[in-house]
Amino acid sequence: MxxxxxxxxxxxxxxxxxxxxxxxxxxxxxxxxxxxxxxxxxxxxxxxxxxxxxxxxxxxxxxxxxxxxxxxxxxxxxxxxxxxxxxxxxxxxxxxxxxxxxxxxxxxxxxxxxxxxxxxxxxxxxxxxxxxxxxxxxxxxxxxxxxxxxxxxxxxxxxxxxxxxxxxxxxxxWLGEKPQPAAGNTRSVSQRTIEHADLVYALSQMDTIIPVSEHDLLQIYELATGQVSQRQLQPGQVKQGHYYSNGAFGPDWCIRQIVDTSPSKDTNRDRVVYKVVAGAEPRSSAMLTRTEFARWASYEVIRDDENWKRVDADKPSG
Incomplete structure (x- = not known):
C-alpha cells in the first residue's frame, strides 16, 4: 500500500x-x-x-x-x-x-x-x-x-x-566534464541496450541528485539512439567522388573521398577505394567494402570555401 x-x-x-x-x-x-x-x-x-x-x-x-x-x-x-x-x-x-x-x-x-x-x-x-x-x-x-x-x-x-x-x-x-572518448571506441558501446538495472547502477555511482526521473533518462537515451540510427550512413549512400567524415573530434577527425568503386551484389565484394583528404593520416588510401566504409563514416560532407560542411541528409548532395 x-x-x-x-x-x-x-x-x-x-x-x-x-x-x-x-x-x-x-x-x-x-x-x-x-x-x-x-x-x-x-x-x-x-x-x-x-x-x-x-x-x-x-x-x-x-x-x-x-x-x-x-x-x-x-x-x-x-x-x-x-x-x-x-x-x-x-x-x-x-x-x-x-x-x-x-x-x-x-x-x-x-x-x-x-x-x-x-x-x-x-x-x-x-x-x-x-x-x-x-x-x-x-x-x-x-x-x-x-x-x-x-x-x-x-x-x-x-x-x-x-x-x-x-x-x-x-x-x-563544467569543472566535472570529461574529454570525449575517441569516436572509434564509441559506436559499439552506443549500440548496446541499456537496461533499467544499468541506469540505477550509474545513478548510484554518481552519488548526487539528478533532477530528471529514471523514466525520462531512459526516454532521452532511446530518442538519442533512435536519432543516431536514423542518421547512420547506409552502404547505398556511399558514392564515388563524394566526401565523408567520421564525425570525430581532435586528432581522430578525418575526411575521406571515394575515388573508385567496384560494385557487386555480393556485399563482401562490393568495394570502394578511398583517399584521406583531411585530418588523420593525410594522403593515405585504402580499400574497404562499401558496408565497412558506411560503418566508419558518420555523414557526408562538402567543401565550403576553407571549411567542410555537413550535407543535409534530407537534401541531395549532387
Whole structure:
C-alpha cells in the first residue's frame, strides 16, 4: 500500500549516500550564515527577512542539486538580478500592489526564459521587490545591488569553494566534464541496450541528485539512439567522388573521398577505394567494402570555401 502511494506521489528513494546528504546540509547552512551576516551589515536586522527566503531556495539548488541546469552560475546570477530589476520596475511603475506583484513574477519568468537563466528562486526575488514593504521601496534600484547582487556573489563564491572540496561534486558543472572518448571506441558501446538495472547502477555511482526521473533518462537515451540510427550512413549512400567524415573530434577527425568503386551484389565484394583528404593520416588510401566504409563514416560532407560542411541528409548532395 505504501509503495503504491509513494509511486503516485513520486517519492524518490534514490541511492544518494548519507555523506552526500550531510554535505548538502552543511553547505546550505554555511552559505545562509554568510548571506545573513552580509545582509544584516548592509540593511540591518529588519532587512534580513526581506531577501533570505529567495536565497534559501537558491541554497537548496546550489548544494542539494549542484549539477542541475537550474543551479548553474548564469542561472543563479541572471535569475536573481534580472528578476530584481523587473520587480523594482513593477513596484515603481504600477501603483496597485496586487497587479504589480503578479506582473513582476510573470515578467521575471518571461525574462529568464528569453535570457536563458531560469532560476525558480528568482520569482521570489521579483515578488519581494514589490511586497517587501517600506524598506525595499525606499531602496529603489539600489535593491538590485544591495542586498541582491551582494548576496548572489556570496552564494556563488561559497558554492564554488565548498563544492570543490568534494571530488564527486563539481560546481560549476563544467569543472566535472570529461574529454570525449575517441569516436572509434564509441559506436559499439552506443549500440548496446541499456537496461533499467544499468541506469540505477550509474545513478548510484554518481552519488548526487539528478533532477530528471529514471523514466525520462531512459526516454532521452532511446530518442538519442533512435536519432543516431536514423542518421547512420547506409552502404547505398556511399558514392564515388563524394566526401565523408567520421564525425570525430581532435586528432581522430578525418575526411575521406571515394575515388573508385567496384560494385557487386555480393556485399563482401562490393568495394570502394578511398583517399584521406583531411585530418588523420593525410594522403593515405585504402580499400574497404562499401558496408565497412558506411560503418566508419558518420555523414557526408562538402567543401565550403576553407571549411567542410555537413550535407543535409534530407537534401541531395549532387
Amino acid at each position: 505504501f509503495a503504491r502511494i509513494a509511486k503516485h506521489l513520486k517519492i524518490d528513494f534514490g541511492n544518494v549516500s548519507h555523506t552526500e546528504r550531510l554535505v548538502s546540509t552543511a553547505g546550505g547552512a554555511l552559505v545562509i550564515f554568510c548571506v545573513i551576516v552580509i545582509t544584516r551589515a548592509s540593511l540591518g536586522p529588519a532587512g534580513t527577512l526581506l531577501i533570505i527566503p529567495s536565497m534559501g531556495a537558491s541554497a537548496v539548488l546550489l548544494f542539494a542539486v549542484p549539477h542541475g541546469a537550474l543551479s548553474q552560475p548564469w542561472n543563479v546570477f541572471g535569475g536573481h538580478i534580472i528578476s530584481a530589476l523587473v520587480g523594482v520596475t513593477c513596484a515603481i511603475a504600477i501603483p496597485n500592489e496586487i497587479i504589480a506583484a503578479s506582473l513582476a513574477v510573470g515578467l521575471a519568468i518571461g525574462a529568464m526564459h528569453y535570457l536563458r537563466c531560469i532560476h525558480p528562486p528568482g520569482g521570489a526575488t521579483a515578488l519581494a521587490a514589490v511586497i517587501g514593504g517600506d524598506i525595499t521601496h525606499a531602496l529603489g534600484y539600489q535593491f538590485v545591488i544591495t542586498p541582491v547582487l551582494l548576496n548572489v556573489l556570496v552564494m556563488l563564491g561559497v558554492a564554488i569553494a565548498f563544492n570543490y572540496l568534494f571530488p564527486w561534486r563539481r560546481y560549476p558543472e
